[in-house]
Amino acid sequence: xxxxxxxxxxxxxxxxxxxxxxxxxxxxxxxxxxxxxxxxxxxxxxxxxxxxxxxxxxxxxxxxxxxxxxxxxxxxxxxxxxxxxxxxxxxxxxxxxxxxxxxxxxxxxxxxxxxxxxxxxxxxxxxxxxxxxxxxxxxxxxxxxxxxxxxxxxxxxxxxxxxxxxxxxxxxxxxxxxxxxxxxxxxxxxxxxxxxxxxxxxxxxxxxxxxxxxxxxxxxxx
Amino acid sequence: xxxxxxxxxxxxxxxxxxxxxxxxxxxxxxxxxxxxxxxxxxxxxxxxxxxxxxxxxxxxxxxxxxxxxxxxxxxxxxxxxxxxxxxxxxxxxxxxxxxxxxxxxxxxxxxxxxxxxxxxxxxxxxxxxxxxxxxxxxxxxxxxxxxxxxxxxxxxxxxxxxxxxxxxxxxxxxxxxxxxxxxxxxxxxxxxxxxxxxxxxxxxxxxxxxxxxxxxxxxxxxxxxxxxxxxxxxxxxxxxxxxxxxxxxxxxxxxxxxxxxxxxxxxxxxxxxxxxxxxxxxxxxxxxxxxxxxxxxxxxxxxxxxxxxxxxxxxxxxxxxxxxxxxxxxxxxxxxxxxxxxxxxxxxxxxxxxxxxxxxxxxxxxxxxxxxxxxxxxxxxxxxxxxxxxxxxxxxxxxxxxxxxxxxxxxxxxxxxxxxxxxxxxxxxxxxxxxxxxxxxxxxxxxxxxxxxxxxxxxxxxxxxxxxxxxxxxxxxxxxxxxxxxxxxxxxxxxxxxxxxxxxxxxxxxxxxxxxxxxxxxxxxxxxxxxxxxxxxxxxxxxxxxxxxxxxxxxxxxxxxxxxxxxxxxxxxxxxxxxxxxxxxxxxxxxxxxxxxxxxxxxxxxxxxxxxxxxxxxxxxxxxxxxx
Numbered sequence: 001x002x003x004x005x006x007x008x009x010x011x012x013x014x015x016x017x018x019x020x021x022x023x024x025x026x027x028x029x030x031x032x033x034x035x036x037x038x039x040x041x042x043x044x045x046x047x048x049x050x051x052x053x054x055x056x057x058x059x060x061x062x063x064x065x066x067x068x069x070x071x072x073x074x075x076x077x078x079x080x081x082x083x084x085x086x087x088x089x090x091x092x093x094x095x096x097x098x099x100x101x102x103x104x105x106x107x108x109x110x111x112x113x114x115x116x117x118x119x120x121x122x123x124x125x126x127x128x129x130x131x132x133x134x135x136x137x138x139x140x141x142x143x144x145x146x147x148x149x150x151x152x153x154x155x156x157x158x159x160x161x162x163x164x165x166x167x168x169x170x171x172x173x174x175x176x177x178x179x180x181x182x183x184x185x186x187x188x189x190x191x192x193x194x195x196x197x198x199x200x201x202x203x204x205x206x207x208x209x210x211x212x213x214x215x216x217x218x219x220x221x222x
Numbered sequence: 223x224x225x226x227x228x229x230x231x232x233x234x235x236x237x238x239x240x241x242x243x244x245x246x247x248x249x250x251x252x253x254x255x256x257x258x259x260x261x262x263x264x265x266x267x268x269x270x271x272x273x274x275x276x277x278x279x280x281x282x283x284x285x286x287x288x289x290x291x292x293x294x295x296x297x298x299x300x301x302x303x304x305x306x307x308x309x310x311x312x313x314x315x316x317x318x319x320x321x322x323x324x325x326x327x328x329x330x331x332x333x334x335x336x337x338x339x340x341x342x343x344x345x346x347x348x349x350x351x352x353x354x355x356x357x358x359x360x361x362x363x364x365x366x367x368x369x370x371x372x373x374x375x376x377x378x379x380x381x382x383x384x385x386x387x388x389x390x391x392x393x394x395x396x397x398x399x400x401x402x403x404x405x406x407x408x409x410x411x412x413x414x415x416x417x418x419x420x421x422x423x424x425x426x427x428x429x430x431x432x433x434x435x436x437x438x439x440x441x442x443x444x445x446x447x448x449x450x451x452x453x454x455x456x457x458x459x460x461x462x463x464x465x466x467x468x469x470x471x472x473x474x475x476x477x478x479x480x481x482x483x484x485x486x487x488x489x490x491x492x493x494x495x496x497x498x499x500x501x502x503x504x505x506x507x508x509x510x511x512x513x514x515x516x517x518x519x520x521x522x523x524x525x526x527x528x529x530x531x532x533x534x535x536x537x538x539x540x541x542x543x544x545x546x547x548x549x550x551x552x553x554x555x556x557x558x559x560x561x562x563x564x565x566x567x568x569x570x571x572x573x574x575x576x577x578x579x580x581x582x583x584x585x586x587x588x589x590x591x592x593x594x595x596x597x598x599x600x601x602x603x604x605x606x607x608x609x610x611x612x613x614x615x616x617x618x619x620x621x622x623x624x625x626x627x628x629x630x631x632x633x634x635x636x637x638x639x640x641x642x643x644x645x646x647x648x649x650x651x652x653x654x655x656x657x658x659x660x661x662x663x664x665x666x667x668x669x670x671x672x673x674x675x676x677x678x679x680x681x682x683x684x685x686x687x688x689x690x691x692x693x694x695x696x697x698x699x700x701x702x703x704x705x706x707x708x709x710x711x712x713x714x715x716x717x718x719x720x721x722x723x724x725x726x727x728x729x730x731x732x733x734x735x736x737x738x739x740x741x742x743x744x745x746x747x748x749x750x751x752x753x754x755x756x757x758x759x760x761x762x763x764x765x766x767x768x769x770x771x772x773x774x775x776x777x778x779x780x781x782x783x784x785x786x787x788x789x790x791x792x793x794x795x796x797x798x799x800x801x802x803x804x805x806x807x808x809x810x811x812x813x814x815x816x817x818x819x820x821x822x823x824x825x826x827x828x829x830x831x832x833x834x835x836x837x838x839x840x841x842x843x844x845x846x847x848x849x850x
């Protein structure tokens with residue numbers, strides 16, 4: 001009798017948990033990819049932990065606080081490591097709706113990942129999209145800060161250059177004497193404008209007959 | 223000609239003094255920096271790759287020797303001799319040719335508009351490189367946070383960052399969209415940097431050029447060393463440099479080589495004329511021309527090696543990822559243990575599985591992974607820098623550092639070219655005396671930079687990239703070729719070959735050899751005529767552009783669309799505008815002469831003046847004919 005009951009139970013379980021069954025989810029783990037040398041082997045103890053995590057997630061759902069580890073059924077464990085699981089109700093006759101299981105897993109995905117040292121890419125619940133981490137948005141984007149710094153430096157540099165240019169010009173205007181010495185060398189200077197010497201004498205201001213002045217300067221080197 | 227052979231007219235620099243380079247190195251670096259630009263990094267390697275690898279160097283060298291160096295020499299020589307910017311130089315050669323100078327100024331203005339926009343994009347990427355992880359490394363999640371944004375999912379994180387988060391591009395050129403504020407402030411910053419460096423002309427440029435011209439070489443060396451140590455680099459180099467001689471039979475190769483050498487040396491901008499005009503007249507411009515052209519050439523090669531080794535790494539990386547994805551599909555579907563199929567075993571395993579479970583394998587999304595396919599994927603222009611390189615950069619350890627170095631290099635390269643381009647606009651304006659004498663030079667440069675910045679804001683619109691491509695294709699290419707052609711013809715045939723050789727003999731101490739004379743007289747104009755014809759032929763095809771349209775069925779491929787009527791009109795206008803100055807100026811000059819002749823004739827009715835006498839250009843604008 002007991003044997004019959006046992007077979008019946010396993011048969012029912014087998015029906016409930018099957019690849020592609022209603023409310024069943026496929027899980028895929030990539031332990032070696034995630035951990036490399038430190039990868040652990042997937043054995044029944046790990047399966048037990050998995051069942052415990054799923055049960056834990058379900059218990060957080062209102063109305064499902066009575067979920068036990070035995071309500072979570074695993075099947076078709078492959079070498080990949082992948083398997084299917086379903087969560088049954090306390091009567092163990094029906095499986096809980098996929099929507100509930102999905103939302104429960106989604107809310108606790110982080111805890112489940114951490115229990116196995118995996119992340120969203122290496123512990124995949126096919127058909128349950130994981131909630132992506134919110135993008136790290138600092139209140140002020142970094143590029144604006146750097147831009148602000150650089151722009152301020154540029155503005156200061158421009159201001160300094162303009163100011164130094166103004167000072168230089170003021171200094172030059174106050175020293176016309178230096179200009180006179182150079183005029184002697186300038187006799188041969190010919191510009192494009194029809195051979196009239198260029199006019200450094202403008203610096204002296206006033207109305208001066210330039211041609212006359214040039215002659216004068218040449219003859220009186222003092 | 224302004225300065226007849228007389229003792230040292232340059233010694234007299236007074237109130238009107240023309241600024242001078244502090245030393246020869248500044249001048250050489252400025253010309254080199256102007257010549258070496260973004261094109262050396264992202265255009266030459268692409269051409270090399272497309273046109274048969276090492277074999278492309280043959281037409282390239284031939285074009286350099288017969289076209290690039292001779293025209294370059296002409297520009298440096300006339301700038302140095304006549305000591306004026308492009309407008310002054312051409313007015314001095316012949317008043318009827320003053321349009322060439324005006325055309326150069328207009329062209330440089332148009333080019334500076336879009337070139338600095340590219341520099342602004344580079345600046346934006348540079349600013350965004352100061353974070354880890356880099357913003358283009360992953361797609362942003364969508365609203366429910368269940369997956370990634372659809373556009374990003376369909377293309378790639380780097381493409382999404384470029385087209386959406388940087389440009390925010392519209393799907394059509396008709397749809398202008400709004401101004402993107404982040405691009406606008408980057409553009410403002412770029413123009414501020416340019417202003418800061420050209421504020422007092424070569425006085426300030428000469429100081430900055432030490433950094434902006436040399437820093438790219440430093441970074442290229444670092445990238446070269448790094449690139450050669452990356453896995454797959456040698457495969458990239460071998461594949462990309464292996465010469466494919468058959469491709470030389472395609473005439474396109476020769477034409478593209480010639481146009482590339484042309485733009486690469488930044489000829490016909492007027493920038494080299496401007497720079498050379500600040501030289502002392504007795505400078506060996508012939509040696510300078512050869513040296514700078516060769517340095518530019520070597521830089522292109524050097525950059526290609528660095529670029530190809532990085533591309534080889536990328537191709538190998540992509541190939542391995544492709545294999546890995548296929549292997550994962552197999553493992554997941556058949557539930558094999560993890561990492562049970564290595565990359566080498568994959569073909570055998572696939573064959574075996576295909577034999578035993580053909581239907582199941584056929585359903586899997588397996589892609590054919592061939593290394594050559596990945597190596598063949600070439601990109602040029604902004605696509606290389608902002609999409610291909612950023613993606614490669616993500617795979618290199620220490621990604622933000624490499625990104626900073628790369629974009630820093632592009633920024634300084636673009637900047638040094640901008641100096642030449644802006645100087646090509648400012649020097650003629652200064653010479654012509656657009657603003658009164660009491661206005662300081664800083665104000666003029668500021669005004670020019672402000673006008674350029676305001677005009678360039680159209681490129682910060684959402685459709686800005688499409689407009690930039692229009693400017694690049696239609697404003698630059700045809701005009702540069704036609705203006706260069708007019709330059710050579712103007713100097714050789716209007717100014718006179720003999721007089722030009724005499725001037726060069728006076729400046730450099732030796733007469734130009736027959737090579738120079740032959741290339742100036744015959745080869746360069748001939749080549750240029752061919753290119754102009756080629757460019758015109760290009761226009762006969764319907765004008766198309768490639769749009770980024772997320773709703774396109776074949777997304778992420780770009781959708782080919784025709785330019786609307788008004789855009790086509792803009793294309794034509796841009797390609798004609800600078801060159802139109804030539805006939806307009808010549809006509810204006812003719813009319814002025816005629817009017818003067820009539821006026822003189824009316825004032826002195828007894829003198830028997832033949833109208834021709836006055837229309838001869840020599841009497842007015844060449845005072846040295848009186849001096850000789």
